[in-house]
Amino acid sequence: MNITYPAIITNEDDVFYIGFPDLESEFYGTYGDTFEEAIQMGKEYLVLKLGDLEEEKKNFPKPSLIKDIKLKENQSVAYINLNYEYEKSLVTISYVKKTLTIPSYLDILAKNKNINFSQVLQEALKQKLMNN
Incomplete structure (x- = not known):
């Protein structure tokens, strides 16, 4: 199952914070020292958040459209696309x-x-x- 969610990436003090406005009330989910690391950490975070919803038998929220996302000056949007089942198998503890x-x-x-x-x-x- 391929899933795509917009992520808001905020660059502050040489740290890249990443959050998913469709999945959390607080803004930041995780972060990375580089943009690429933030994206990777964001993928893992997204899989864990979706896994929580799945365990609670809740539907995944509908992804926001870019035009509906309000950004600050130091923010950008990146779409995170992943195969949920595959990524979940990588994050799951064996x-x-x-x-x-x-x-x-x-x-x-x-x-x-x-x-x-x-x-x-x-x-x-x-x-x-x-x-x-």
Whole structure:
């Protein structure tokens, strides 16, 4: 399913902010350090916003016409066109099964406390990756 939405790109202080007037009440959805990066981030943001609407079983809003969009001096409009199903598959988190070995006493203690091993491993990996 190909989808096209207008995005308003605002250039302020060497940052390119991108927002979708049809999808959000606040103006900016995301940003990039370059115009190209803002477009890429905008695509991902658009897919996530549409995914939220899809989960809520809401219809996607009708895209605005360029003539109806009011711009400020430091703003421009870019149409973001994407194949929604394909882009959604790129953004969606996929999981990989990993096998690990732990001491038996930790296994017993964790099971007695109903600890989710996958969740603990994910949290520990995220923490470790943020500190490196």
